[in-house]
Amino acid sequence: MPITTQLPLLRSRSQASFRHANILLTASTTRFRSTLPLGQSPSLDPMTGEIVALPDIQPGRLVISKNQNPTPPPSSKTLVFGRTFTDHMLAIHWDAVNGWGQPNIKPYGPLQLDPSTTVLHYAQTLFEGMKAYRDDGGKVTLFRPDMNMKRMNNSAKRIALPTFHGDALLELIKELIRLDRHWIPQEPGHSLYIRPTLIGTQRFIGVAPPTEALLFVICSPVGPYYPNGFKPIALYGTTEYIRAAPGGTGAYKLGVNYAPGVLPQKQAAKAGYAQNLWLHGSEHYLTEVGTMNMFVVLRKDDGAHELVTPPLDGMILPGVTRDSVLTLAREHAAGVKRLPNLPEDLVVSERQISMNEIKEASKANRLVELFGAGTAAVISPVNRIGYLGEDLHIPTGKDGMGPISRPIWTELVGRQTGAIPSDWSVVVSE
Amino acid sequence: MPITTQLPLLRSRSQASFRHANILLTASTTRFRSTLPLGQSPSLDPMTGEIVALPDIQPGRLVISKNQNPTPPPSSKTLVFGRTFTDHMLAIHWDAVNGWGQPNIKPYGPLQLDPSTTVLHYAQTLFEGMKAYRDDGGKVTLFRPDMNMKRMNNSAKRIALPTFHGDALLELIKELIRLDRHWIPQEPGHSLYIRPTLIGTQRFIGVAPPTEALLFVICSPVGPYYPNGFKPIALYGTTEYIRAAPGGTGAYKLGVNYAPGVLPQKQAAKAGYAQNLWLHGSEHYLTEVGTMNMFVVLRKDDGAHELVTPPLDGMILPGVTRDSVLTLAREHAAGVKRLPNLPEDLVVSERQISMNEIKEASKANRLVELFGAGTAAVISPVNRIGYLGEDLHIPTGKDGMGPISRPIWTELVGRQTGAIPSDWSVVVSE
Numbered sequence: 001m002p003i004t005t006q007l008p009l010l011r012s013r014s015q016a017s018f019r020h021a022n023i024l025l026t027a028s029t030t031r032f033r034s035t036l037p038l039g040q041s042p043s044l045d046p047m048t049g050e051i052v053a054l055p056d057i058q059p060g061r062l063v064i065s066k067n068q069n070p071t072p073p074p075s076s077k078t079l080v081f082g083r084t085f086t087d088h089m090l091a092i093h094w095d096a097v098n099g100w101g102q103p104n105i106k107p108y109g110p111l112q113l114d115p116s117t118t119v120l121h122y123a124q125t126l127f128e129g130m131k132a133y134r135d136d137g138g139k140v141t142l143f144r145p146d147m148n149m150k151r152m153n154n155s156a157k158r159i160a161l162p163t164f165h166g167d168a169l170l171e172l173i174k175e176l177i178r179l180d181r182h183w184i185p186q187e188p189g190h191s192l193y194i195r196p197t198l199i200g201t202q203r204f205i206g207v208a209p210p211t212e213a214l215l216f217v218i219c220s221p222v223g224p225y226y227p228n229g230f231k232p233i234a235l236y237g238t239t240e241y242i243r244a245a246p247g248g249t250g251a252y253k254l255g256v257n258y259a260p261g262v263l264p265q266k267q268a269a270k271a272g273y274a275q276n277l278w279l280h281g282s283e284h285y286l287t288e289v290g291t292m293n294m295f296v297v298l299r300k301d302d303g304a305h306e307l308v309t310p311p312l313d314g315m316i317l318p319g320v321t322r323d324s325v326l327t328l329a330r331e332h333a334a335g336v337k338r339l340p341n342l343p344e345d346l347v348v349s350e351r352q353i354s355m356n357e358i359k360e361a362s363k364a365n366r367l368v369e370l371f372g373a374g375t376a377a378v379i380s381p382v383n384r385i386g387y388l389g390e391d392l393h394i395p396t397g398k399d400g401m402g403p404i405s406r407p408i409w410t411e412l413v414g415r416q417t418g419a420i421p422s423d424w425s426v427v428v429s430e
Numbered sequence: 431m432p433i434t435t436q437l438p439l440l441r442s443r444s445q446a447s448f449r450h451a452n453i454l455l456t457a458s459t460t461r462f463r464s465t466l467p468l469g470q471s472p473s474l475d476p477m478t479g480e481i482v483a484l485p486d487i488q489p490g491r492l493v494i495s496k497n498q499n500p501t502p503p504p505s506s507k508t509l510v511f512g513r514t515f516t517d518h519m520l521a522i523h524w525d526a527v528n529g530w531g532q533p534n535i536k537p538y539g540p541l542q543l544d545p546s547t548t549v550l551h552y553a554q555t556l557f558e559g560m561k562a563y564r565d566d567g568g569k570v571t572l573f574r575p576d577m578n579m580k581r582m583n584n585s586a587k588r589i590a591l592p593t594f595h596g597d598a599l600l601e602l603i604k605e606l607i608r609l610d611r612h613w614i615p616q617e618p619g620h621s622l623y624i625r626p627t628l629i630g631t632q633r634f635i636g637v638a639p640p641t642e643a644l645l646f647v648i649c650s651p652v653g654p655y656y657p658n659g660f661k662p663i664a665l666y667g668t669t670e671y672i673r674a675a676p677g678g679t680g681a682y683k684l685g686v687n688y689a690p691g692v693l694p695q696k697q698a699a700k701a702g703y704a705q706n707l708w709l710h711g712s713e714h715y716l717t718e719v720g721t722m723n724m725f726v727v728l729r730k731d732d733g734a735h736e737l738v739t740p741p742l743d744g745m746i747l748p749g750v751t752r753d754s755v756l757t758l759a760r761e762h763a764a765g766v767k768r769l770p771n772l773p774e775d776l777v778v779s780e781r782q783i784s785m786n787e788i789k790e791a792s793k794a795n796r797l798v799e800l801f802g803a804g805t806a807a808v809i810s811p812v813n814r815i816g817y818l819g820e821d822l823h824i825p826t827g828k829d830g831m832g833p834i835s836r837p838i839w840t841e842l843v844g845r846q847t848g849a850i851p852s853d854w855s856v857v858v859s860e
Binding site: 081082083085089108109110111112113114115116119120121122123124125127157158159160193195197199200203204205206207208209216218220240241242245246247248249254255256258259260261262263265266291 | 511512513515519538539540541542543544545546549550551552553554555557587588589590623625627629630633634635636637638639646648650670671672675676677678679684685686688689690691692693695696721
């Protein structure tokens with residue numbers, strides 16, 4: 001396709017986009033336009049005239065088309081995770097010739113996809129999960145959203161989907177949240193779950209790098225994961241199926257990591273276990289719990305507590321909650337910031353740990369606790385592992401939690417909701 | 431959900447479906463209705479009244495809504511694989527309460543999918559690839575379609591999507607092909623590529639077994655893979671990425687096996703190789719080639735030819751072309767049906783073969799040929815493998831093929847097109 005004919009087309013399209021009827025430009029549009037130094041048109045190589053950089057996501061081009069039939073948010077008591085969505089969604093198209101197009105915030109509604117669209121055949125999809133919180137005073141915050149933007153770009157690279165300026169997308173997500181902020185439940189433990197998704201959309205049933213893509217963001221109000229206090233769960237130590245393997249995609253938040261886990265999860269549930277404990281290799285190293293990262297606490301020879309989680313070796317999802325737990329525990333252990341009620345003799349290890357080590361620790365009364373960590377549940381204590389026909393019991397406190405997870409959870413939830421001030425909490429709206 | 435209120439609803443819905451305007455019932459509808467003994471309504475347990483079996487796909491309920499704006503098929507010379515689709519598509523909805531619904535053949539057109547639809551987030555998708563051929567006399571045939579129906583059901587089980595009566599779907603696919611038969615190019619090497627696809631469609635961003643699904647079938651006219659004779663390809667022996675691992679999904683035709691291969695394919699192409707040669711384990715066992723199964727031919731100590739392909743050990747896709755090559759070679763070796771020009775001293779092995787064995791065979795002048803086998807290319811000869819920084823050259827004949835693949839290809843293509851009569855060729859329309 002000759003570039004000379006493409007560039008004028010591109011420019012006239014982006015001008016035309018501002019002439020649409022039924023469009024409300026927000027006050028913030030001007031602000032974005034002046035502060036974000038993002039490319040407004042493809043950069044050309046001065047020697048060859050070739051396109052060397054396509055337009056990135058440009059918040060300054062945002063067009064908001066308000067939902068003329070907004071629905072009242074449901075009562076917080078009736079919320080079911082992931083079934084109710086707010087009035088608006090964000091959508092940004094990308095194609096290999098024009099780069100990222102005009103961002104649109106528009107009424108939540110169906111996508112029209114040709115039956116040959118690549119995502120429907122070859123699973124070219126990735127996503128993120130984030131939460132926005134609203135406090136008593138009405139202040140809305142996000143928790144470490146920069147981590148999600150970075151991971152989303154890493155995921156995109158892994159399946160040849162387009163990358164983007166994370167801060168630019170974040171500005172647009174904030175705009176969407178501001179518009180639908182009345183959907184954020186204010187009750188403790190409630191939040192707005194935000195789901196940025198990126199899919200390959202070219203109409204082509206060959207297996208190839210996407211030439212078209214769609215980034216969209218939808219939002220769902222959610223209640224607490226444990227409305228009646230912590231309920232420790234039982235895990236099925238899974239030896240028949242894997243979640244990930246070296247050279248695969250376990251370290252990326254891709255759709256492909258999830259569909260294959262549904263059948264093992266059904267089978268675990270049938271056998272009386274809540275989630276799969278994913279193992280790796282002939283040593284049965286513990287990797288993840290269901291869709292969460294995993295932590296174990298062991299009592300060492302000298303009586304100290306060791307908090308263990310598998311290292312980011314290519315199979316483990318770099319969870320935001322995982323990183324937050326590790327950071328809080330390390331700052332505590334180093335004396336940088338002591339957490340109340342957390343034992344001082346804490347050692348933090350990112351290392352492999354096998355089922356055999358877990359069994360031996362259990363026998364020697366050195367297994368202190370085991371828990372999952374993720375955005376949805378935050379901390380999910382475990383009280384039992386079924387493994388090769390035996391059940392291994394894991395201690396939990398009266399409230400369901402253990403001596404290490406409890407104080408970490410308290411600090412973490414405080415920082416997430418903004419109740420404990422920290423730079424992890426990013427203000428969306430005062 | 432009380433069953434007593436559901437059943438009347440179900441019945442009235444299926445009755446209502448026949449009252450739609452703009453529907454043409456084909457002559458064949460009656461035939462299906464009387465010959466296929468498929469459940470017409472949910473079966474109830476006589477003791478409990480519980481639903482024990484949901485309605486399967488029922489060809490007798492087919493409704494055809496003809497495309498009122500059909501397009502003329504493009505010239506066979508301009509065909510590009512997977513970009514052009516015929517006038518009609520087949521669509522059948524399923525849900526966990528009502529089972530498989532009314533099959534519809536309708537104009538090819540976009541699907542409306544809610545942004546929360548599970549396939550867009552968690553890759554709940556699987557597909558098949560089949561070809562229909564039209565001979566000089568106008569007879570239309572499919573090649574071993576029962577294999578595709580079986581595999582599609584196996585794929586569905588692996589990701590908890592609904593299974594179905596394979597013969598019933600096949601009847602409906604035949605009906606679709608008959609309606610669009612003028613789209614099948616008649617030129618040698620041309621065919622109609624048929625893409626049955628099954629996606630999870632519930633509007634829910636929790637990871638769970640689908641409660642709703644959509645099975646659709648689209649058709650694309652395709653030209654020969656090698657329009658100007660065989661072109662042997664170079665493979666990149668891939669050690670950085672994997673296609674599959676034990677306990678994973680490599681043995682199923684799922685979308686999740688494809689998106690992760692795009693980046694490795696791009697990197698291989700950049701290094702000058704056409705496809706990835708997927709390896710497994712520290713021994714670097716050869717598994718598959720790009721999206722094809724793989725065969726190697728070695729000369730043994732006694733001079734005999736050994737045709738080797740990896741066994742179906744859970745990582746290898748059970749390809750229809752793979753099975754056909756093996757069957758033809760075995761029948762030849764056993765003297766059941768000798769193929770012209772194929773050496774008589776042929777030994778057929780389903781066994782693991784490592785890169786080291788390939789290298790040693792090459793050094794000893796015992797590597798006869800190496801090829802990929804799949805529905806799209808049928809046989810794809812290989813002339814070079816890049817492996818750990820070295821290039822390994824593989825013999826090919828003047829026409830690009832080797833002494834084993836050439837006679838097998840001739841027989842296979844003859845049977846596929848129906849030129850060589852066999853029970854592998856299934857008549858769609860005389």
